[in-house]
Amino acid sequence: MHSSTTNVPMVKIQVNGQEVEVKEGSTIIEAFYQNKIDIAHYCWHPGLSVAGVCRLCMVEIEGNPRLQIACNTTVTPGMRVSNVSEKVKDAVKWGLDFHLINHPLDCPICDQAGECGLQDQYMKYGRNDSKMGEAKVKKHKVVDLGPRVVLDSERCILCSRCVRFCDEVPKTSELGIFNRGDRAEVGTFDGKPLTNKYSTNVVDICPVGALTSRDFRFRQRVWFLKDKETICTGCSTGCNVKAYYNKEGVFRVKPVYNAAVNGHWMCDDGRDIYKFVNRENRLIDAKLVSGGKTEHMQPMELAKRLGATLKGQGASVALVLTGSHSVEEYEAIVSYFKNDVGTTQIYHWINNPDTIDSFDGILIRGDKNPNTKGLIEVLAKNGVSTQWKSLTDSIGTGAVKTVVVAGPENQALFPDMKVKISELSKAAKLVWMTAGKNSELESLTGDVALLPLKTYVEKPGTFVNHAGLRQKTQPVTSIVPGALSLVEAVQLFRGEELVAKPVQEGEKPNEIGKGRVHNEFTLTRGVW
Amino acid sequence: MSTVQAVDKNSTYKVKRPEAGSNWFLPGIFLGLTLTGTKMLRNLFDYVKSMGGAKRELMPTVNYPEEKYEYSPRFKGNHVLTVKKDGALRCTACMLCATNCPADCISIVASEHEDPTVEKFPISYEIDILRCVFCGFCEEACPVDAIRMGPEWQTPGINGSEFQYDLKQLAYRPALKGGIVSVVDEEERHKAGI
Numbered sequence: 158m159h160s161s162t163t164n165v166p167m168v169k170i171q172v173n174g175q176e177v178e179v180k181e182g183s184t185i186i187e188a189f190y191q192n193k194i195d196i197a198h199y200c201w202h203p204g205l206s207v208a209g210v211c212r213l214c215m216v217e218i219e220g221n222p223r224l225q226i227a228c229n230t231t232v233t234p235g236m237r238v239s240n241v242s243e244k245v246k247d248a249v250k251w252g253l254d255f256h257l258i259n260h261p262l263d264c265p266i267c268d269q270a271g272e273c274g275l276q277d278q279y280m281k282y283g284r285n286d287s288k289m290g291e292a293k294v295k296k297h298k299v300v301d302l303g304p305r306v307v308l309d310s311e312r313c314i315l316c317s318r319c320v321r322f323c324d325e326v327p328k329t330s331e332l333g334i335f336n337r338g339d340r341a342e343v344g345t346f347d348g349k350p351l352t353n354k355y356s357t358n359v360v361d362i363c364p365v366g367a368l369t370s371r372d373f374r375f376r377q378r379v380w381f382l383k384d385k386e387t388i389c390t391g392c393s394t395g396c397n398v399k400a401y402y403n404k405e406g407v408f409r410v411k412p413v414y415n416a417a418v419n420g421h422w423m424c425d426d427g428r429d430i431y432k433f434v435n436r437e438n439r440l441i442d443a444k445l446v447s448g449g450k451t452e453h454m455q456p457m458e459l460a461k462r463l464g465a466t467l468k469g470q471g472a473s474v475a476l477v478l479t480g481s482h483s484v485e486e487y488e489a490i491v492s493y494f495k496n497d498v499g500t501t502q503i504y505h506w507i508n509n510p511d512t513i514d515s516f517d518g519i520l521i522r523g524d525k526n527p528n529t530k531g532l533i534e535v536l537a538k539n540g541v542s543t544q545w546k547s548l549t550d551s552i553g554t555g556a557v558k559t560v561v562v563a564g565p566e567n568q569a570l571f572p573d574m575k576v577k578i579s580e581l582s583k584a585a586k587l588v589w590m591t592a593g594k595n596s597e598l599e600s601l602t603g604d605v606a607l608l609p610l611k612t613y614v615e616k617p618g619t620f621v622n623h624a625g626l627r628q629k630t631q632p633v634t635s636i637v638p639g640a641l642s643l644v645e646a647v648q649l650f651r652g653e654e655l656v657a658k659p660v661q662e663g664e665k666p667n668e669i670g671k672g673r674v675h676n677e678f679t680l681t682r683g684v685w
Numbered sequence: 686m687s688t689v690q691a692v693d694k695n696s697t698y699k700v701k702r703p704e705a706g707s708n709w710f711l712p713g714i715f716l717g718l719t720l721t722g723t724k725m726l727r728n729l730f731d732y733v734k735s736m737g738g739a740k741r742e743l744m745p746t747v748n749y750p751e752e753k754y755e756y757s758p759r760f761k762g763n764h765v766l767t768v769k770k771d772g773a774l775r776c777t778a779c780m781l782c783a784t785n786c787p788a789d790c791i792s793i794v795a796s797e798h799e800d801p802t803v804e805k806f807p808i809s810y811e812i813d814i815l816r817c818v819f820c821g822f823c824e825e826a827c828p829v830d831a832i833r834m835g836p837e838w839q840t841p842g843i844n845g846s847e848f849q850y851d852l853k854q855l856a857y858r859p860a861l862k863g864g865i866v867s868v869v870d871e872e873e874r875h876k877a878g879i
Contacts, residue, residue: 265779265828266805299801375795375805378780 170236185227185238186214196240197249197278199256199364200316201228203414204421205325208317211256213278215248216240224248250282257287259294259339260365261311269366271379275314294339302332302344303351305371305425306360310342313367319343319359326422327353327519343367354521358422361411372428373409385633386413388620390481390527390566390613391427394520395622398423400614402634406435407614417626424521433567433593433612439637440594440609447604456609456639457649463588463606464650467498467559475502475548475557477581478536479564479571480526483618484627486643487528487535490563493647495539502557503541504548505532506564508571522623525570527613531621552584560584563643566612568593590646592637609640616642755836761821762838764812766856767831767867774856775867776831778807782823790816791823802871810855814840815848829869835861 166181172194179188189196190203199211207229214227219237224245227238239245256275264270296310320332320343331351335344345351351359360370382401389396389410396419398410410431412423432438443459445452467474476494478487494500507513512523526532536542551557560581565571568591578597581587586604592612599607614633621627645655728746747754756762767775778795794809823832837860842848856864 265781266777299797299804375778375797378784380784381780 168232168234170232170234170238172238173241174239179232181232183232185216185218185225185230185232185236188232188238189227189240194240196227197253197282198228199274199314200318202318202321202362202421205318205321205362208321211252211314211316213249213252213256214240215245215252217242217245246282249278253278253282254285254288256314258289259296259311260314261293263312267309267312267366268369268374268379269312269363273366274364296340296342300344301350301371302368303356305357305428306351307369307371307374308343309367309369310344312365313343314365315341315343316364318362318364319368322355322359322362323351323353326358327355329353332359354424354426354517355422355519357425357428358412370409370428377403377408382408384411385631387614387630387633388527388628389423389427389430390620391424391430391525391570392522393480393524393526393529393623394419394522395527395620395626395628396423396427396520397628398427400431400633402614406636407431407634418622418628419520422520424519426521430567431614433569434614434636436636438593439612439640440591440607441637441639442607443609443639444599444605444607446602446606449602456641457655459606459608460641460646460649461652463608464652467561467588467650469497469499470559471499472502473556473558474498474500475504475551475560475584476500477504477506477548477560477562477564478532479506479508479566480524480529480532481564481566481613482532482643483528483613483616483620483630484531484535485618486563486616487532489644489647491535491539491541493650494561495541497651501539501541502543502548502551503536503539504543504545505536506545506562506571506577508565508573524623527622528620530623530625531619531627534621549580552581555585557584559586559588561588561590563590563610566592566610568595590641590643592640608646609637610646611640611642612636615640616644618642753839756838758836760836760838761819761824761834762836763814763834763840764817764823764850764855765833765835765861765865766810766852767833768856768864770866770870772864774806774810774831774852775829775869776807776810777803777829778805778810779828781826781828782832785822785826787820787822788816788818790814807852810852812850812855813848814850815845830867831869833865835865 167178168181169176169178170185170188171177172188172192175192175194177188177192179191184207186196186198186201187203196214196216198214200208201211201214209226209229212226215224216227216230217239218225218230227240257279260275264273264276267273270276293311296313298309298311300308300310302308315334317334320334323332324330331345331349331353332343333346334341336342357370360368379401382403384399384401386397386399389398397413397415399413400407401409401411408431410423410428412419412421414421442453443456445454445459445462474494476490478490491503494503507529509523509525513529515523548557548560552560562581565574568574571577574595575597578595578601582601582603582605587601588606588608589598590608590610591598592610598605613630615635615637617629617631619627619629641649648655769775778793780793780795783791783793790813792809792811792813793807795805796808798804798806819834821834824834840848
């Protein structure tokens, strides 16, 4: 949106007395949006076509006797537009009153409360009692549109964003508006479920609480959650997302606009990847099983002990890597194995070789790793080229005695997890570093060491997506305190201590652990 | 009898103390003893009188724990979760009380109700009464009169878990005699078209 290509002529217009420049042919609301000037709107969305049904983006254009909607009026050079005049405010106020005629205003039990367009506008313009004498029209509540989306027709303001989304983005057209007048309702034809792979986006774009996510429904109020940007590690597209978390863990992810990667959207599978990072699905303890004796210890302690046993072992040690870690981590661990251990037996575990190049034409890619490109890059730079078969062969012959596995981070994306565990556990000694808990790994006997790792929300790192785009992420929150990133694990393998980097001058301090300021609402009581 | 005198704006204060033998303390002591004795005698005979059924006002002290003082119904003591006419919880788990609570003592777990007109309800509602400061903000924030503060004020307990009030304790404890009915009725609201 913000990139201005040089071959499109620019038009200068005045918005609320402020001179702004937009591309020729764009609409007035785009001028507002690109310059971050507030304008009330429900039906317009930058990623969708124009519908012009909510009638809230009214603007006064100089020389035009009637108010116009900003979303469907093209800019002309020298146009003077205002949305702060009394006339516009009055129109918005009454427009809002019409939206609220049949809206139940059940904000206390509505999941959208706190991030609702209607609630914001109501607090800003309305806050008046309804002028309608008639009872509100009763419609269907808690309708399961599909496996992931729940509809409450009473709350719907018929902006048609969801209908346009299904028509334009996944092009599956499941949704439609049925009946007329105040009995109009969003629904699916013949009650067919909304099952496209992008269906949860309709929850994000719904300006009110009519469409809510089955997964997130009633689990948290949104004002208890903090958010931070990261990327989705569900596939090699690397969509930009915001993770919403509190001290209990991560609760949901939502897409963030990035024209170069994902636009405004993300897929439904990506919405589930927050689940494996939460504490109940994580490996918490470091465990060392040797000679029939099991020891539980701190991960740091285990990493130090492992470092002492691995050093200088040469080609009898093999390393298995998956595409789920960051470039920095690959560089650290590959250089450790090459220089300190003295082996180039480094193998790439490809989880879905058959579908690795598939693409659905929108966002979903068959390579279910965020950083396959980065791993291949690092391996090539270090002159490692190996075939998986030679690993299984050398485990069989006993040439490889110790196998060190790093990953996978999200075990749900690795359908061959079971097979690989049984394959690799044939080695005399197995060191498995992973983030998620796995009952098969924990029930392994023989010489096994389990080391808990951090997930993508807990560490900084660079991920290279399918197109070779390098995206740097910052840690979002901390979930398993003792877990290590591969960079930290390598430091401990080498016998170094983990030292927190002092904050440099001008550098922003790390915001991990800084939760919601408790009772910000109580503290601002009476201040509007 | 000491007087404080400012000697100089910038220097220290000098305290002027009474010299020894300049005052008689004995009259003061006797005055105090007379007051104490009078009160003691009065309370002693009032107590005897009150045993015989005389007026209570004379003797403000109660013999706790045999006698217990009843506060007015408007007293803001222990929390009560109100119920609907059918005895189900009135609370909709909107978490406005938890949001408003300055002591962070309310924890609610919401869930989907099988009845679509109810939609959301708490499967767990806990108040850590030791953290509670009885400010009444929860009552104030509640949109459906689901939480009130009642006249009960005694909160004894032997261990920590007895101070973690759960749903059963808050809504259905024996003292509430089957629950207090909320003034907000869903059916009446539906009939009124809200």
